[in-house]
Amino acid sequence: MIIAPSLRGPAAFLALTGLLSVATAPGLFAAGNRQATSQIYVTHLQGEALIDTGDLIEGLTPRSVYSAEGAVIETRENAENSMVFSNGTGVFFSPETRLEVRRFVQEPFSPVRNDLEIEPSISQALINLHRGSVGLCTSRQVAGSSMVYSTPHASVNIRGNRVVIEASEFETKISLIEGDVTVRAGENDAGGQTLQNGQQAIIRREPGQPPLFMIQPIPANESAALEQKVAMACLARRTVYFDVVDQGEAAGSAFDDVAGQQAIEPIEVIPSRPPVEFTVSTSTVPSPDQ
Secondary structure (H helix, E strand, O other), X not given: OOXXXXXXXXXXXXXXXXXXXXXXXOOOOOOOOOOOOOEEEEEEEEOOEEEEOOOOEEEOOOOOEEEOOOOEEEEOOOOEEEEEEOOOOEEEEOOOOEEEEEEEEEOOOOXXXXXXXXXXOOEEEEEEEXXXXXXXXXXXXXXXXXXXXXXXXXXXXXEEEEEEEEEOOOEEEEEEEEEEEEEEOOOOOOOOEEOOOOEEEEEEOOOOOOOEEEEEEXXXXXXXXXXXXXXXXXXXXXXXXXXXXXXXXXXXXXXEOOOOOEXXXXXXXXXXXXXXXXXXXXXXXXXXXX
């Protein structure tokens, strides 16, 4: 078992009880990682994906971390990737997806956390899905947090837990596997529609046709693929969590916040591998007469 020297709180308890081992993710302070109070961490990458941080456009690499607010992430054809936001939300990107983090701010959070399933602090996220498909697996939000995904046809207020959003030129689909979301079809839909588990909202706007907004059960032929996307997002969020260290522990790091008092640090969660216990059958034990 490997336990990071800075390990604290619930992760230390889990490590000591043998449920997991934790190591600080390598390469987190490499060039290109920018100062931020909110971050995204790349857990999985297959194919080519790019990130535009405003200063630089570069290819994503696994186990790298970037400033979240203002970032534009794009997956190419036959590519997919998974990321985790510092509020504990896992996101799976399908091929040919383009997503813009228009706003993502997060309050500093306590270095001692009692439940890793709850987001570490209040966060405000406004994210634009230009095209493609994302699967989301969120933490339980704390009071005061908000998460809104917008597409060319709709906006989705997400309060949890597992949801898939798909956007194309003329259509948006929101499929709620489990949780609580409200969908608004344009500015004139002030109240929006709240989905139930297993429901799918479709907003379609074709030239010369009136807008279509319908809610239906998730079709059986789409269910498996949608479940796979949120499963990948949930798997991603279980591989890393975000913690804070004092300025003295990370002086001069790229993760010092604006106030210079705390640094947010991604911590990679590595499942422990207990030793294999061999069982000897009594039939193979020699008798005293042998």
